[in-house]
Amino acid sequence: MMLRALIVDDEPLARSNVALLLARDPAIAVVGQCGSAEEALAALPAARPDLVFLDIEMPECDGFELLERLGTAPPFAVVFVTAHHRFALRAFEVGALDYLLKPFDDQRFERVLERVKERLRLPGETHRFIIRSGNALEVVKFADVDWIEASDYYASLHAGSRAHMLRRSLSELEGELAPHGFQRIHRSAIVNLARLRALELGKDGEYEVVLETGQRLRMSRSYRKTVLDRMSPT
CATH class of the missing domain: 3.40.50.2300 (Response regulator)
Structure with a gap:
C-alpha cells in the first residue's frame, strides 16, 4: 500500500x-x-x-x-x-x-x-x-476497530475502550472497509463482522447487532439481508 x-x-x-x-x-x-x-x-x-x-x-x-x-x-x-x-x-x-x-x-x-x-x-x-492525537500520530489497524459511528462531519472509530476521531464520512469508509470484513448496518454505524457476537430479534421485529464488547447497535431493515448474507457460511 x-x-x-x-x-x-x-x-x-x-x-x-x-x-x-x-x-x-x-x-x-x-x-x-x-x-x-x-x-x-x-x-x-x-x-x-x-x-x-x-x-x-x-x-x-x-x-x-x-x-x-x-x-x-x-x-x-x-x-x-x-x-x-x-x-x-x-x-x-x-x-x-x-x-x-x-x-x-x-x-x-x-x-x-x-x-x-x-x-x-x-x-x-x-x-x-x-x-x-495531540502532537502524536497513532496507527489504528482495521482489525482492531469494533465499530464506527457517524459523528457530525467525522467518524468515531471504536476500538476496545478507546474512540478515535477521523475526518472521513461513513459513505467513504463503507467502500474502503467492505473488503476487509466491515459492514454498514445503519446510516450512522459500520461494524467489524469479526467482532459480531450475535443478532438478536426484538419483539418489534427489528434486529440488534451485539458485538463481542457487549455493545448493542440497532440494525436498519434495509441492511438486514446484506448482513445475513455475509454471515452465512459459503
Whole structure:
C-alpha cells in the first residue's frame, strides 16, 4: 500500500520540484498539487493524503492557518516547507513530522522522506488508519476497530475502550472497509463482522447487532439481508 502525498505550495516550480523528488520513490503516490490553501481545502476530502508537503508562506492563507481552518487535528502527517528558519519551532508545536528549509538538496529531501516513511508505516501492516492525537500520530489497524459511528462531519472509530476521531464520512469508509470484513448496518454505524457476537430479534421485529464488547447497535431493515448474507457460511 502506497503512501498518498499531497503538495501545497503557491510556487509552481516548488511544487514541481517536490513532485519530481517524490516520483523517484515507488512507495509514494502523489495524489494532488495545490497552489493555495483554498485549493487544498477543496482537494483534501477526495485526495485523502497520508502526508502533506505544506508551504508555510502563501498569500491570503498560510500553512498554519490552513491547519487551523480544518477545525481539528488533521488525519494526515505534515512536512512544512519554507524559506525561513523562524517558523521551525511553531511547525513542531503544531505537530509537523519534519521541516524542509528552501532551498534544499536531494539528499536532505530523501532523509526527511525516509524519516517520515518510518513513522507512518508499520512493517508488514498495510491496512491501518493514521490518526493525529495531540502532537502524536497513532496507527489504528482495521482489525482492531469494533465499530464506527457517524459523528457530525467525522467518524468515531471504536476500538476496545478507546474512540478515535477521523475526518472521513461513513459513505467513504463503507467502500474502503467492505473488503476487509466491515459492514454498514445503519446510516450512522459500520461494524467489524469479526467482532459480531450475535443478532438478536426484538419483539418489534427489528434486529440488534451485539458485538463481542457487549455493545448493542440497532440494525436498519434495509441492511438486514446484506448482513445475513455475509454471515452465512459459503
